[in-house]
Amino acid sequence: MNVGAFFLNDINMKIAIQGVNGAFHEIAAKEYFGDDITTLNCNQFKDLFSAVEHGTADYGICAIENTIAGSILENYLLLKRSKLKVIGEISLHITQNLMVLPGTKIEDIHEVYSHPIAIQQSKDFLDNYPDMKIINWSDTASSAQKIKEEKLTNAAAIASEYAADLYGLEILARNIQTHKKNYTRFLALSRIPVDSEENNKASICFELTHQPGSLVDVLAEFKKHEINLTKIQSLPILGSPYQYTFYVDLEWKDKNKFDAALAAVLKVVSNLSVLGEYKRDEKFNYEILN
Numbered sequence: 112m113n114v115g116a117f118f119l120n121d122i123n124m125k126i127a128i129q130g131v132n133g134a135f136h137e138i139a140a141k142e143y144f145g146d147d148i149t150t151l152n153c154n155q156f157k158d159l160f161s162a163v164e165h166g167t168a169d170y171g172i173c174a175i176e177n178t179i180a181g182s183i184l185e186n187y188l189l190l191k192r193s194k195l196k197v198i199g200e201i202s203l204h205i206t207q208n209l210m211v212l213p214g215t216k217i218e219d220i221h222e223v224y225s226h227p228i229a230i231q232q233s234k235d236f237l238d239n240y241p242d243m244k245i246i247n248w249s250d251t252a253s254s255a256q257k258i259k260e261e262k263l264t265n266a267a268a269i270a271s272e273y274a275a276d277l278y279g280l281e282i283l284a285r286n287i288q289t290h291k292k293n294y295t296r297f298l299a300l301s302r303i304p305v306d307s308e309e310n311n312k313a314s315i316c317f318e319l320t321h322q323p324g325s326l327v328d329v330l331a332e333f334k335k336h337e338i339n340l341t342k343i344q345s346l347p348i349l350g351s352p353y354q355y356t357f358y359v360d361l362e363w364k365d366k367n368k369f370d371a372a373l374a375a376v377l378k379v380v381s382n383l384s385v386l387g388e389y390k391r392d393e394k395f396n397y398e399i400l401n
Contacts, residue, residue: 127151127159127168133252133274135203139297140172143201154249156186160193163300171195171300177205178294180228182344187358190298190314190386197314197387199299202395207233207288210255210280211267217283222246224254225269233269236287243267255280294395304387312341312391313369316358317380318348326357328379336372338363356382362391 128136128150137150151168153159163171173190176182190197207229211220222244223230223237229251230237237245248254251270258268259278267283268274275282298314319325333340342360347353363369377383 123147123149124169125149125151125167127153127162127171129153129156129159129173130250131253131256133255133271133277134250135205135252135271135295136172136174136297137252138271138273139174139201139203139295142203143172143199143297143299144170156183156189160189160195160300163195163302164193166302170198172201172297173300174295175298176296176342177228177232178292179232179288179290184344184346187316187344187346190300191316191356191358191384195300195302196304197298197389198301198305199389200296200312200392201299202294202296202392205232205288205293205295206271206286207251207269207293208272208275208282209233209236209267209269209284209287210258210275210282212258212262212264213279213281215264215267215281215283219265220267222263222266223269224248224257224266226250226254229269232288232290232293235289236284252277296392296395298387299389305389307390309390310366310388311364312360312362313388314358314360314386315373315383316356316386317376317383318354318356319380321354325379329376332372332375332379333361336368336375337365338369338372358386 124144126140126144126148128140130136131152140150151162153162159171159173162168173186174183175186220243224246225248227247230245252274254268255270255274255278258266339362341362344358345355348356
């Protein structure tokens with residue numbers, strides 16, 4: 112079990128994921144919660160959030176950003192609107208692979224199926240085969256599943272090695288992603304927040320008035336209290352033209368300083384919400400520094 116999930120002692124937990132078995136969400140769920148889990152496969156991210164909110168699943172694993180494709184904006188909105196809390200994170204090294212039914216050769220391939228983000232991540236490889244028709248699919252693993260179930264001998268899927276093994280496909284080309292340091296960050300979601308002394312990171316969101324320097328005032332408080340800002344994302348407030356919600360990830364070494372910074376920031380912002388406090392993914396931080 113991931114060290115960030117030490118508080119989850121249940122066995123046979125049901126974890127909501129987006130996509131079918133073999134998806135990167137399932138891989139992330141197993142790495143975070145352990146192998147002794149059951150996954151609840153959701154077609155859309157909103158279904159994932161709903162499953163956890165209504166107790167159909169115990170927890171959820173949800174992608175929030177990728178180092179190549181950027182933020183998944185839909186999921187920031189879902190997180191804000193839901194009552195769920197972020198209880199952990201895990202960054203998964205994403206490797207894309209071109210896979211086919213056993214015996215299919217690369218010259219046989221007329222169509223390639225995969226999720227749009229996986230296709231974007233593999234663009235340089237695919238540019239070498241301009242005659243292949245690229246078809247956007249719901250997720251990487253379901254494209255592998257399609258090849259298997261429909262016995263498509265002139266098509267390929269782009270997905271994980273895990274998906275190839277699961278659906279009995281042969282990998283023709285490995286690690287076809289353009290950038291080798293390709294990571295997707297996933298959030299672990301729960302109906303109940305987790306208060307732990309090991310927590311050293313938080314995700315918050317807030318809104319600002321149209322006052323000169325209001326964002327600078329917020330950032331200055333974080334700097335004053337030695338809080339490290341690792342991510343900032345703005346999204347429009349629906350119905351309020353040119354006004355924005357700011358989503359911010361913060362890390363601290365001293366929890367008291369984080370609490371003091373939040374208290375100071377509350378004097379500047381409106382509608383501040385703490386989306387969750389959790390332990391940062393130390394494995395990812397170790398990998399990118401080495």
